[in-house]
Amino acid sequence: MPIDKEKGFDAKNNSSGATVNQGPDVWAKAAGRALYGIDLQLPGMLYGKILRSPHPHARIKAIDTAEADALPGVRAVLTASDIKKKRYGIVVQDELPLAYDRVRYIGDEVAAVAAVDEKSASRALEALNVEYEPLSAVFEPKAALAQGAVQIHDQFPGNIAWQRELERGNPDRAFKEADLVVENSFSIPSVHPTYLEPIACVASSDYPGNLTIHTALQSPDIVRDIIAGALELPFSKVRIVGPVMGGGFGGRVYGNLKLYLLSSLLSQFTGLPVKMQLSREEEFCIGRPMIAAELKIKMALRSDGTFLARESEIVTDNGAYSAQAPWVSKTLSERNDSVYRIPNIRTRACLVYTNKVPTAQYRAYGNQAANFACESLIDQAAEKLGLDPLQIRLNNCTQAGDTTVHGLKIKSCALKDCLKEAAAKIGWSNRNKNCGYGISAGIHASGSLVANKDFRGASARAVLELDGRVTLFSGEQDYGQGTYGAFTNIAAGVLELDPDLFSLNCRDSLITPYSQGALANRQTTIGGRAVQLAAADLKKLIEEAASEMAGEPVRMEKGRLKSNDGSIMELAAVAVYYHNRTSGLTLTGEGSYVPPPVEYDETSYGNISVTYSFAAHAAEVEVDRETGAFTIKRIASVHDSGRIINPLAARGQVYGGVAQGVGFSCYEGYLFDRGRVVSKTLADYRIPTALDVPHIACCFIETTDPEGPLGVKGLGEVVQVPVPGALANAVADAAGVRVTELPITAEKIYRAISKGECAR
């Protein structure tokens, strides 16, 4: 159903009646006028390309660059011997801009060239001669963990990139006292965020050594930190300017650091701007998908369905380099424990190096991968106990006021109502016996503070321009999720001005406040609060300047400046007054939002986020038992994301996130052949088409959160979390057998049915 036809849906106003502005990017994108990274052109620009390893693991014996250097149009050929051997990384320092002595996966960067056009750059790559000595390689975590396995990084013995053992409560006692113990193993492949625009950048280094990188990033300031560190440049000399971002889905928090570093190095060597862009095939083969995971989980329950304990053994596949994989592994291994009241937990998680594409992060940070396993197992338990899958969830779900097993403090939570509403929307009490039904619940941190305990918040500036308009400055990023619209609406709400009077500057690190960027569902929650405070500060400053100008107290009400006698002053007049009086200053409101300090111990027990969003999804599917083919008929997606300030954009997030969740659950997944990515085109790495996405019934249960600005909580990530669990349970209900390996495909259902596996 078209959303504007939905009963009671109003795209123009939110539930408090405020008018909603969609933000400056929306119309540019709709009109095809937005400029993306791929459109960038600078005068004198060169084109950079990367020579990549054809071997999954090999020693580099020699690189001969003479022939490439001599080609016409070639301006620079870089190998590891031309640059400093300084390792960098996001969590662990395990990468170099170019491989020095060893390549560790098919695609590892060996050399970079810059030439006057793409053809010349390609010819230069062909003219490079590299002598390799192939080494034995490991492709599966199990093989990499085995005694005597080849060591991928000398500094990480046993190929272990990261590991964690965690115990809360007394799981041994809980398992001993349980009436029922269920267990199963699940496997989830690597997935790519598959943003529409492959990553592109232009790096430009000038003579005094200022480096400007033009590229669209979710967290440009964090990337500036890493680039400055890796290139040993002063932080203030690195500037990132963003074109419009063609999707990110978590994959562009750090984007592709190799690409930024190599284009910067090439620009430093040539003194000219250097453009680099990934092809779609490169995106799949080297473009940092999310980790693959194997989960073995066990649950203890009382006969009435009360959850007593969960034990998980998790192995995640890191690929050749680490990026954010340790953090993703951590979220994957613990976030689902807080969806329900589970007092006893034991988790062993291990992230393992293999000779495959390095991994990174993706929307929901592995939370959705673990949801598939945890929610599947809950249905197994419910069936063994003869309990309704909805009821067992209602009986155990987390509620407002709870402190969860990992110490998360839940200040607002409508999960119970979300479950009830999702069930109602799918027709849970009146289920069609020819279909299967599944329900699942999720939590996601909104404004997570674990990335930097000291820098928890955000800041923003609001400037009254001489023409009476307001310009906002924030370092937060919009890549389609509606941040800019939300910021405009928040500031417009505070000043009670028409949203059309606002302009927004977010994409140039030279002029915007330092920011953590678009990660951890913090944009509207934390960045929005800073904008709100900046707008309030500006309002105060305007009133002060206006009072001074009028010589009597002036108040700003309903967007108008009024003195006691009722006379009205123009905003522009006040701006000009202040500008003249100070010889050039502008009225600038500053907002700094610092969330309360977080306390978590060395086991990360504690309240790690400003607040938490919740969701429950229910799915209806039909299975053709003869072939295993299935049709997802409907998904009901019910959310507690606090107050919804932009209903149209919020719905857009739900539709897109559920569609992507459908892809994650039933279509996508990397396929490898001895370390080589086989699914490397959009024809073979299948994301769902419009025809594959079911009808989505979307609903928000608005709570008022004490933390976020105007009571809002994040939505962009949590929306994908419950999809795999709901679909897995619906398929199991329809087919009578359970698929434990994503993606759920017709062939896997058919095999499970033919084997008569009744692990349901």
Place this chain on the structure above:
Amino acid sequence: MSYTIASNLKQAIKILKESDGKAQVIAGATDLFLENLPSELVDVSAVPEILGITRGKDFLSIGAGVTHAEAAASSVIRSEAEALSEACRIVGSPQVRNMGTLGGNVINAAPAADAAVALVALGAKAVLTDLYGSSREAFVVDLYGGYNRSSVDSSAEILMRFLLKPAQRGEGSAFLRFAPRAALALPLVNAAARIRVEQSLIKEARIVIAPAKPAPTRLLETEKLLLGAKPGLDLWQKVKSTASSEIEVRGSMLRCSEEYRCHLVGVLARRVSQQAVVRAMEAE
């Protein structure tokens, strides 16, 4: 590289002649890739001589330049060659159906091209003309020269149209496709059938499956089983097992296992035959 859109047959032939074998005919260009591009291309999709759908007294003529979208929208094709209508409705995506032509689908020679599978089941013939004005006719199935390779030299011949026998009394056809996604995906298996019944007995049957061999493949054993038989549960069970066992299929990491594809061949052969029989009986 040159790309010419020919406005008539004469012009297309002239370019082909002058290029001395370097130019190739193209119609729809949905499977034209930047790699290994021929140096000269002659786009014939606007050539009037290869357009249009005509119903004659005892034939149905479909221009090679007819797009999948046109074929899918044609009421004549729906009533006279329903399998082809169904195949054209499901090819690729709306964009591909709007651009891609039936002639292109056949000459592109993908092993499981939907329209080609239906055309083979319907026993369609292709009419081709060479650069000197002489024509020849060939069964569509004979235009395949190997995997993804046509036996037609598109620098020397132009596929003009397809000729089909219109549906007879007691005849029905059907097409089915099993793919991993609802659009823009190669099928794991597709199947088409043309069946004629007389007094509730099957008198003629052509069942075609792909991908199995370079060309859409007739299931001759299954057809034999159907001939003279009375449709019923027993027969359909046998159709499934015979179809599954009579041809070899391959498995691949990206699509599905050999075992599963083999199972799907049986299921689809049975379902498409059943569907064709239902339609045939309605037309009796």
